[in-house]
Structure formats: structure tokens, C-alpha cells
Amino acid sequence: MDQKVVIRHAKEQDAEGLRNHVKQVLTENSDKMGTSLSEFKVTIDEEREWIRSHEERGVVLVAVIEDHIIGMLNFRLSSLKKFSHQGLFGMSVQEGYTNQGTGRKLLESLFDWAKQDGRVEKISLEVFANNERAIHLYGDMGFNEEGRKLKHVRFGPDHYEDELIMGKFI
Template identity: 45%
Template sequence: MSKIDIRTIKVEDAPRLLHHMKIVLSEGKNLLISPKEFHMTTVDEEIWIKSNIEKNNFTIVAEKDGEIVGLLNANRGTKVRVEHLCSFGISIQEKYCNQGIGSKMITRLLEWAKQDEKIEKVYLEVFAENERAIHVYEKFGFKKEGIKEKHIKFEDGSYADEYLMGQFI
């Protein structure tokens, strides 16, 4: 089995990132966007990557054999009253789950956040039934801070609650 490399994203990753997003969106209901509404192009992905780099956000990928299999993106608060905050999201292709990739990516995120003079808190939102992800977040010290009831409404009419989770660093 070849090694999985965790590294900072590059603009040249846009086509592989697009492919990754299409895969993870097709695999389940744990992401906010539905596959039907995802219309990004390679150029859109390039613009998104460049924007994150310019904003000094933290964006890393997990790569195996030249294929992106995971993404973690963290955004700094942009207003004075929330510049001490950093929100993040993560996606990993199902066949690469339970291999420690998410843990490695979150470790890198927390190391980055601790080195930043402004960031005091890292937080996320996660669907309440995504127990596997919640377990990982709790392992890293994230705590449930609130719940948004029936916050997500799926195409079939069913709902999902969403947890707010965070930790001070």
C-alpha cells in the first residue's frame, strides 16, 4: 500500500480537487452541498484555491498516488469581532476513511492554528448523525456547543440536526 501524503494545496491541484469533490458528494449525505448543485469547474477551483492562499487560510489535501483523497479547509474570521475564530471543514473519500487521514489533517490544522497570533478558537459544524466524524472531533478535544434542530433538509424531505463543535487552543 502506498503512502498518503498530507500537504498544502496548490493551484495545480484544481482538476484533482474537482474530481475528489465529485466523489465525496456522490458518497453520502454528510456534506452541506448536494451533488445536483455542485457546478464547479477546474477554473472555479483554481480561483477558490488562489483566494484561500491570498486570504492566508489553511487548506491541505491528502494525496495518494497522485489522486486527492481528502481535503481540509480552514477559514479565519474576517471581521474584527470574530478574527479570533477559525472554522473548518473536511472531506475524505469513503474508501480512505478509518485510516487516520482525518486525524493527521486535524493535527496539522491545530498546529497551524496554535502558531497563529490571532486564532483562539477552532470550530466546525457537523451533521448530528455523522457519529464517526463526531468521535474524531471529540478525540481532539472539540466539544458540542450547540445544536441546530432540523437545520438540514434533504431532497427526500427528511431532516438532520447539526452540531456546533469547538475548542479553544
């Protein structure tokens, strides 16, 4: 049975599902995420507040299959006047749902939201250099590498990764 992925704006009622999604992604892909599972201690109330905090200058999108969150994307415009035309996003998709177009759908929904919002001129992201699958998707979606932070991520003694900075003009 082919499951239908629905992309929609997150609601406060999604707080527990979002928290569970993040825990799942941190378990599956700890080498691609800045936060470790042991560091992620967000309560449901904090997650609700995080969703609310995007209402004025951003958006939280969720990818849902039958009321189960399997992916998410959050974007926030800068609050500083000189940078207020641009913002940064983060995105995650559970491993069992990767390579099925979910990330692409989340990004397309972000682009649609940004065009309708009218304030967004540029969308940026930061991604670990070892996340080849994500980097490939971002390139396909029109993002260009704008910089590289050398050895920015430390996994352990003598084990580092660069972090790429990528951007796209809307």
C-alpha cells in the same frame, strides 16, 4: 502494499484533483454533505480561485496518495474584527480511505498550522448529527459540542437532521 498518505498545502495545480475529490465524496456521502452532486458546478478556474482565496486568512490542506487527492480540509479565519481570532473548517475523506487516520492527520496538520500562524485562538465546525463517525473523531481531537441547530437539514418530507456546532480552543 501499504499506501503512504501525505498531508500538504493545496496548490493551484490541485484544482482539478480537488474538484474530482469533492465529486467523489458527494457521490459517496450525499447524506453527510450540505451540497448535492447536482448542485456542485465548480469550474477548474473557480476551484483555483477558491484555493487562492484562503492564502491570506486560511489554509487548504490535501491528503494525497501518489499524487491522487483522497482527502481535504479547508479553514478560514473570520474577516470581521471581533471574530478574527476564530474560524470555521470543513473536511472530507473519500470513503475508501476512511478509518485509516487520514482525518486525524488532516486535523493535526490544521492544529500545527494554526499554532504557527498565531492568529487562531479557536477552531469551529458544523457537522450533521447523523455523521457519527466524524463526530467521534472531532470529540477524540478535543472538540466540544457548543450548540445544535434543530432540524437544520432537510432531506425530504418529514426527514430532517440536526446540525451540531463544535469548537476547540488552540
